[in-house]
Amino acid sequence: MDLDLRFPALSDLRQRARRRIPHFAWEYLDSATGTESVKHLNRSALDAIRMAPSALDGAFQPELATPLLGQTFSAPFGIAPIGMSGLIWPGAEAALARLAARQRIPYGMSTVATRLPEEIGPLAGDMGWFQLYPPRDADIRTDLLKRAKAAGFRVLVLTVDVPAPSRRERQLRADLAFPPRKTPRMFAQTALRPEWALRTLRMGVPRLRLMEEYKRLDGTAPSTGHAGYLLRVNPDWDYVAALRDGWQGPLVLKGILRPEDGTRAKAAGVDAVWVSNHAGRQFDGAPASVDVLPDIRAAVGPGYPVIADGGVESGLDILRMMAKGADFVMLGRAWHYALAALGPRGAAHLDHILREDLIANMMQLGLTSPRDAGQRLWPAQDTDRSR
Numbered sequence: 480m481d482l483d484l485r486f487p488a489l490s491d492l493r494q495r496a497r498r499r500i501p502h503f504a505w506e507y508l509d510s511a512t513g514t515e516s517v518k519h520l521n522r523s524a525l526d527a528i529r530m531a532p533s534a535l536d537g538a539f540q541p542e543l544a545t546p547l548l549g550q551t552f553s554a555p556f557g558i559a560p561i562g563m564s565g566l567i568w569p570g571a572e573a574a575l576a577r578l579a580a581r582q583r584i585p586y587g588m589s590t591v592a593t594r595l596p597e598e599i600g601p602l603a604g605d606m607g608w609f610q611l612y613p614p615r616d617a618d619i620r621t622d623l624l625k626r627a628k629a630a631g632f633r634v635l636v637l638t639v640d641v642p643a644p645s646r647r648e649r650q651l652r653a654d655l656a657f658p659p660r661k662t663p664r665m666f667a668q669t670a671l672r673p674e675w676a677l678r679t680l681r682m683g684v685p686r687l688r689l690m691e692e693y694k695r696l697d698g699t700a701p702s703t704g705h706a707g708y709l710l711r712v713n714p715d716w717d718y719v720a721a722l723r724d725g726w727q728g729p730l731v732l733k734g735i736l737r738p739e740d741g742t743r744a745k746a747a748g749v750d751a752v753w754v755s756n757h758a759g760r761q762f763d764g765a766p767a768s769v770d771v772l773p774d775i776r777a778a779v780g781p782g783y784p785v786i787a788d789g790g791v792e793s794g795l796d797i798l799r800m801m802a803k804g805a806d807f808v809m810l811g812r813a814w815h816y817a818l819a820a821l822g823p824r825g826a827a828h829l830d831h832i833l834r835e836d837l838i839a840n841m842m843q844l845g846l847t848s849p850r851d852a853g854q855r856l857w858p859a860q861d862t863d864r865s866r
């Protein structure tokens with residue numbers, strides 16, 4: 480079957496995904512917080528960005544390879560960390576780590592994944608980034624960093640946009656819990672999705688395995704309740720300094736939306752900032768990620784790495800983010816729509832869609848490198864990216 484004919488765009492994969500996973504898993508993946516205005520704003524802000532195609536450029540070959548944080552990736556995009564991704568599609572973490580290693584794009588593994596770093600790190604090869612939700616306990620933090628490093632993760636990403644849980648109303652309505660509660664409603668939803676159910680039976684109920692290990696070792700742990708309590712802390716710049724000391728390798732702050740925070744990160748020895756509003760899942764009054772990029776780029780200067788995510792669905796969206804100041808672009812939900820639709824070959828198909836769409840649009844714009852996308856912004860803007 481030619482996947483391009485049946486699923487030419489991410490929207491085709493998303494539609495199929497909805498029919499293939501239980502309602503509670505869908506609500507977890509697809510929802511945001513509040514009225515979901517930020518989720519929609521990420522999309523409409525990207526759609527509003529216009530670029531003027533260039534004429535008569537003759538024959539040329541667009542080049543996707545992109546350097547970042549001491550490595551060269553085969554394309555300017557990667558896989559953002561998604562907590563509990565094994566709930567969305569059983570085996571998601573392993574499938575995405577393998578894809579990343581094969582295609583040479585970064586894979587971000589969440590602290591609240593359903594697998595352990597020791598299982599996933601080796602599958603990602605040198606493409607693994609470990610995303611840290613900050614443990615309150617300094618010993619747990621030190622141990623976690625040691626384990627991530629030993630498992631082969633090259634880059635440490637501290638997520639800073641979750642100072643407290645958000646309400647996520649759709650998740651509440653869907654009665655979502657980790658691990659999933661065994662209620663008649665859950666069983667009914669699961670029975671409607673037999674492939675997901677069989678795979679989940681084979682792989683085991685998705686759990687926050689890493690945090691549960693630490694919870695068992697923690698004498699103060701409440702006997703019931705969520706292992707995530709170990710991570711309920713709102714870190715500060717001293718915490719960043721401790722991580723800078725404790726991690727030998729690139730350190731990234733994820734969830735930056737203000738230029739002041741970008742310059743402070745740079746001054747603190749952080750290697751890159753990741754501009755993100757957490758896909759609208761934390762604060763429904765935030766700006767679109769793409770809209771804050773120009774100010775953050777101006778604040779940190781042309782040579783400092785800026786990563787961005789939020790609402791990206793296509794190669795054109797990647798160019799739009801880069802035109803506004805990003806060096807590299809990540810996608811979160813998209814990979815999971817693709818996995819839920821078609822399993823691992825769905826994720827590989829999305830990788831193919833993004834590359835083809837990048838090249839097709841770079842040809843229209845007369846660009847050999849996606850880094851030059853800012854030169855085509857319409858109306859023209861001053862986007863000096865020379866370094």
Ligand SMILES: Cc1cc2nc3c(=O)[nH]c(=O)nc-3n(C[C@H](O)[C@H](O)[C@H](O)COP(=O)(O)O)c2cc1C
Pocket residue numbers: 507508509521559560561562563589590591610638733755756757758760788789790791809810811812813
């Ligand atoms: C279901 C879901 C779970 C997420 N879990 C995490 C997480 O554990 N850690 C984290 O840093 N970001 C998490 N994020 C945010 C993503 O890393 C990323 O910033 C966001 O999904 C990008 O927007 P997009 O989904 O529109 O591409 C999550 C997002 C979603 C949709």
